[in-house]
Amino acid sequence: MTSVAFPAKSRPAAIPVRQVLPWAIFGGLLLMLAIYFVGAEEGATSLIRGMYVHEFVHDGRHLLGFPCH
């Protein structure tokens, strides 16, 4: 009866890895740096002098599950 059959669902098109990679590397690095500042800066290691970052995000660090004091 029917000559043309449309599939109920078309497979979603993947984004080429080449297109994702630059974002994943640069964006991923910056985002992980942000997580590092909330989670570990001025605790285990220190990029900035002093304890201000550590003290400022202290409650979040504990409650988000990072080791602290």
Add this chain to the structure above:
Amino acid sequence: MVGNLLLRGMLAGVLAGLICFCFLKAFGEPSVDRAIAFEAQMDDAKAKASMPGMDMPAAAPDEELVSRPVQAGLGLFTGVVVYSAAFGGLFALVFALAYGRMGALEARSVSALLAGMGFIAVYVLPSLKYPANPPSVGEPETIGMRTALYFAMIALSLASMIGASMLHRRLLARLGAWDAAVVAGAAYLVVVTVVALLLPSVNEVPAQFPAVVLWQFRIASLGAQLLMWTTIGLVFGRLAQQHLMAGTPRLGAAIRA
């Protein structure tokens, strides 16, 4: 396209962060305050024991760099929102790689599934081995080792999850989607259990620390993470679906298929 998804991921993350902040303010801060009170009590007792007869305010409260209200307010807000926004962004990047490579799943489903997997791999399993601890639990001298172990546990758990996903793809043709997922899930659990058994344990909870405070603190931490991953998974899924659908008119997609 990827940049736009990244932005949408961070937006979902900010929203999740706002929700988490409200949750932690209500259910997390009380146990943090109680833990700090316990810490002060212990310091007091220690000072009294070392200097009998002298009635001085023990351990003169060390110079506070950031006051408690700021730590529990703006500090908590900043920490949680930055953390959540960053995870939203990373989540979007993983989504960009997974979308279209997970069978015929649409964007919302891919997002929800990835969020569930991320929650388990990044928070639940690592925190079963190294649970969240309130202030006054933990020796300052071991912070380096504890941080390294915690991050190692997250990395290994995440790597195992990625390995399990690859196993799932491999088994797909032979077992079908459901059974392949069961086998891959079991493989993930076995590998992570072995990893957790091999890594050294850390228990620095003081003997007199109130068990109820510890429980409330950890359950608040778990609740916040559950809220964050759920919000990112559902909100980003919707935002991504909008974006990806806007690019492909329905007619065009039907003709190409």
